[in-house]
Amino acid sequence: xxxxxxxxxxxxxxxxxxxxxxxxxxxxxxxxxxxxxxxxxxxxxxxxxxxxxxxxxxxxxxxxxxxxxxxxxxxxxxxxxxxxxxxxxxxxxxxxxxxxxxxxxxxxxxxxxxxxxxxxxxxxxxxxxxxxxxxxxxxxxxxxxxxxxxxxxxxxxxxxxxxxxxxxxxxxxxxxxxxxxxxxxxxxxxxxxxxxxxxxxxxxxxxxxxxxxxxxxxxxxxxxxxxxxxxxxxxxxxxxxxxxxxxxxxxxxxxxxxxxxxxxxxxxxxxxxxxxxxxxxxxxxxxxxxxxxxxxxxxxxxxxxxxxxxxxxxxxxxxxxxxxxxxxxxxxxxx
Amino acid sequence: xxxxxxxxxxxxxxxxxxxxxxxxxxxxxxxxxxxxxxxxxxxxxxxxxxxxxxxxxxxxxxxxxxxxxxxxxxxxxxxxxxxxxxxxxxxxxxxxxxxxxxxxxxxxxxxxxxxxxxxxxxxxxxxxxxxxxxxxxxxxxxxxxxxxxxxxxxxxxxxxxxxxxxxxxxxxxxxxxxxxxxxxxxxxxxxxxxxxxxxxxxxxxxxxxxxxxxxxxxxxxxxxxxxxxxxxxxxxxxxxxxxxxxxxxxxxxxxxxxxxxxxxxxxxxxxxxxxxxxxxxxxxxxxxxxxxxxxxxxxxxxxxxxxxxxxxxxxxxxxxxxxxxxxxxxxxxxx
Numbered sequence: 001x002x003x004x005x006x007x008x009x010x011x012x013x014x015x016x017x018x019x020x021x022x023x024x025x026x027x028x029x030x031x032x033x034x035x036x037x038x039x040x041x042x043x044x045x046x047x048x049x050x051x052x053x054x055x056x057x058x059x060x061x062x063x064x065x066x067x068x069x070x071x072x073x074x075x076x077x078x079x080x081x082x083x084x085x086x087x088x089x090x091x092x093x094x095x096x097x098x099x100x101x102x103x104x105x106x107x108x109x110x111x112x113x114x115x116x117x118x119x120x121x122x123x124x125x126x127x128x129x130x131x132x133x134x135x136x137x138x139x140x141x142x143x144x145x146x147x148x149x150x151x152x153x154x155x156x157x158x159x160x161x162x163x164x165x166x167x168x169x170x171x172x173x174x175x176x177x178x179x180x181x182x183x184x185x186x187x188x189x190x191x192x193x194x195x196x197x198x199x200x201x202x203x204x205x206x207x208x209x210x211x212x213x214x215x216x217x218x219x220x221x222x223x224x225x226x227x228x229x230x231x232x233x234x235x236x237x238x239x240x241x242x243x244x245x246x247x248x249x250x251x252x253x254x255x256x257x258x259x260x261x262x263x264x265x266x267x268x269x270x271x272x273x274x275x276x277x278x279x280x281x282x283x284x285x286x287x288x289x290x291x292x293x294x295x296x297x298x299x300x301x302x303x304x305x306x307x308x309x310x311x312x313x314x315x316x317x318x319x320x321x322x323x324x325x326x327x328x329x330x331x332x333x334x335x
Numbered sequence: 336x337x338x339x340x341x342x343x344x345x346x347x348x349x350x351x352x353x354x355x356x357x358x359x360x361x362x363x364x365x366x367x368x369x370x371x372x373x374x375x376x377x378x379x380x381x382x383x384x385x386x387x388x389x390x391x392x393x394x395x396x397x398x399x400x401x402x403x404x405x406x407x408x409x410x411x412x413x414x415x416x417x418x419x420x421x422x423x424x425x426x427x428x429x430x431x432x433x434x435x436x437x438x439x440x441x442x443x444x445x446x447x448x449x450x451x452x453x454x455x456x457x458x459x460x461x462x463x464x465x466x467x468x469x470x471x472x473x474x475x476x477x478x479x480x481x482x483x484x485x486x487x488x489x490x491x492x493x494x495x496x497x498x499x500x501x502x503x504x505x506x507x508x509x510x511x512x513x514x515x516x517x518x519x520x521x522x523x524x525x526x527x528x529x530x531x532x533x534x535x536x537x538x539x540x541x542x543x544x545x546x547x548x549x550x551x552x553x554x555x556x557x558x559x560x561x562x563x564x565x566x567x568x569x570x571x572x573x574x575x576x577x578x579x580x581x582x583x584x585x586x587x588x589x590x591x592x593x594x595x596x597x598x599x600x601x602x603x604x605x606x607x608x609x610x611x612x613x614x615x616x617x618x619x620x621x622x623x624x625x626x627x628x629x630x631x632x633x634x635x636x637x638x639x640x641x642x643x644x645x646x647x648x649x650x651x652x653x654x655x656x657x658x659x660x661x662x663x664x665x666x667x668x669x670x
Contacts, residue, residue, distance in 0.1 A: 059604070060604045061603075061604040061605075226600065231595065245599070245600075245602050245603045246603070247603070248600050248603070251600065257597055258597040258598075258600065259594075259595065259597055260566065260594065260595030260596040260597035260598070260599055261595040261596075261599060262592055262593040262594055262595035263593075263595070264580070264595055264596060264599065264609070265561065265580075265583050265586065265593065265611075266611075267580050267609065267610065267611035268396075268580045268581070268582070268583070268611035268612070268613070269394070269395045269396040269611070269613065270396075270611065271610075271611055271612050271613055271616065272610070272611055273608060273609070273610040273611075274599070274602065274608070274609045274610070275602065275606075275607070275608040275609070275610075276600075276601075276602035276603035276604070276605065276606055276607055276608075277603070277606050278603070278604065278606055281606065
């Protein structure tokens with residue numbers, strides 16, 4: 001076993017994208033698991049936009065990452081030593097392992113989930129993990145999607161957005177429209193994932209295209225991006241339409257005051273609703289969604305895409321991919 | 336009976352406040368009720384911010400008022416001639432009578448409601464009318480107010496806002512905070528209506544004062560104004576907080592693009608919800624709310640205030656009062 005634990009620490013709070021000054025690598029000793037603890041070797045890191053928000057010194061649903069602390073992030077690891085009855089050597093576990101080679105499990109933090117044998121680790125990070133759960137509960141529970149709904153999703157070629165569109169399709173949406181930033185991504189979500197239509201928000205007139213694609217208005221808009229696209233979708237919301245606020249990736253690198261959606265007023269006339277959620281609130285219901293996912297996967301009706309990047313040292317660049325749109329599907333760092 | 340029907344017609348679409356060019360008086364003959372119709376002499380007009388929105392050529396929950404058409408508005412009138420089995424001469428009726436001396440009832444438009452004997456006409460326009468119903472269902476149904484909630488309402492000295500605060504107080508709110516635009520209004524809502532605190536948004540630092548008044552955050556914000564105040568309240572929304580979108584009076588005279596609430600992102604981290612509604616959807620449930628109002632009024636626990644203006648010709652200026660904040664309580668034009 002390696003006798004060095006490489007750790008990526010927050011050195012300075014970024015302004016805009018993460019750069020060379022934001023995160024520094026630091027070598028330390030491999031930690032010793034105490035009684036009731038286990039040592040986990042990190043194998044995969046889940047790269048999520050929310051990690052960028054934790055680097056700001058701003059209130060959020062979790063406290064900011066402290067300067068000098070390991071970058072917080074979910075991952076999958078393998079138990080390599082255990083003084084705990086909860087974990088056996090060889091177990092694959094999921095949890096907030098952080099951007100480092102080794103983590104300690106069982107130290108009072110929210111527990112690690114053991115991944116059942118037969119589930120691919122990258123699947124556990126994606127459709128069975130935070131992204132799939134976010135898509136499932138955001139769409140069906142927060143958004144209360146009903147059969148016959150016209151559903152629009154932004155960030156549609158991303159890990160969450162691509163799952164949202166597929167689940168909407170499988171749940172009886174009348175129409176599923178995805179917004180993505182390249183023609184290639186647009187083709188992928190239509191040809192491979194079964195979206196009805198795709199709009200390249202960088203090259204096409206979004207309002208016009210949405211209007212043509214959703215002539216009766218948007219019943220459910222699943223928002224991963226915020227900004228102009230949110231505002232445009234609000235203007236076209238249908239009677240009793242719902243906006244599910246999942247993320248606002250277009251604003252996470254913005255300094256100072258973020259522009260708001262002036263068209264929120266459409267929610268009054270159309271009796272609409274805009275609601276945010278955090279997937280951690282649904283932890284106890286994950287099995288329900290995972291069962292549905294498993295069924296769809298087994299029938300070949302659900303697909304995932306991964307964008308794998310290699311090496312712990314690549315994690316900062318991997319995070320930036322989410323903001324430049326350089327990924328299709330789930331970004332994962334393999335260690 | 337007068338043999339002239341004075342009518343206020345939309346002459347040009349206003350930019351900003353209504354002025355002398357917006358609305359013109361036109362004399363016409365008193366209409367003759369056909370079979371199944373009744374002739375109604377207008378006695379009181381309800382002056383509501385939403386009337387201003389109908390003057391714009393923009394989609395809304397009702398079509399815009401056409402150029403040359405009578406200004407749309409609710410009012411109370413007396414049946415003065417009837418060829419209808421639904422209406423008897425002498426009945427007081429409530430409905431969309433419009434800004435004119437006489438209206439025809441029973442011509443296929445949504446029917447007029449007969450006001451029960453013993454109910455003051457101005458009460459029917461206010462607490463028993465659109466404002467009281469809006470306050471009641473907006474707060475308790477859309478906002479799902481629960482006992483122990485911290486409730487904030489803007490436009491708190493207006494017809495709807497003053498009812499919201501009182502109903503919240505009577506329904507077990509932990510704290511009721513109102514925003515109004517003069518010290519006099521602030522004193523009135525605290526001393527006379529029982530609000531716990533009032534903030535003069537024109538002279539006080541709203542964010543700071545709200546923070547001090549609502550240290551655990553705002554559970555329910557009832558928004559009558561939009562703009563900066565909405566944004567400030569969003570930033571202080573509590574976990575699972577709700578924003579009830581009733582109106583956006585600060586924006587109704589704005590030309591072009593309206594600034595949106597950048598702090599909508601707080602809805603994500605705090606699992607919050609922002610929802611609009613139109614009181615017309617609750618018509619069938621009005622009796623339920625009216626019974627509650629009646630009980631509170633009978634016990635002396637609920638108060639209303641009226642700002643009465645005299646003469647049909649004063650209606651345009653009466654509408655402007657809502658935007659200059661020149662009124663306390665419900666603005667009514669008595670003909």
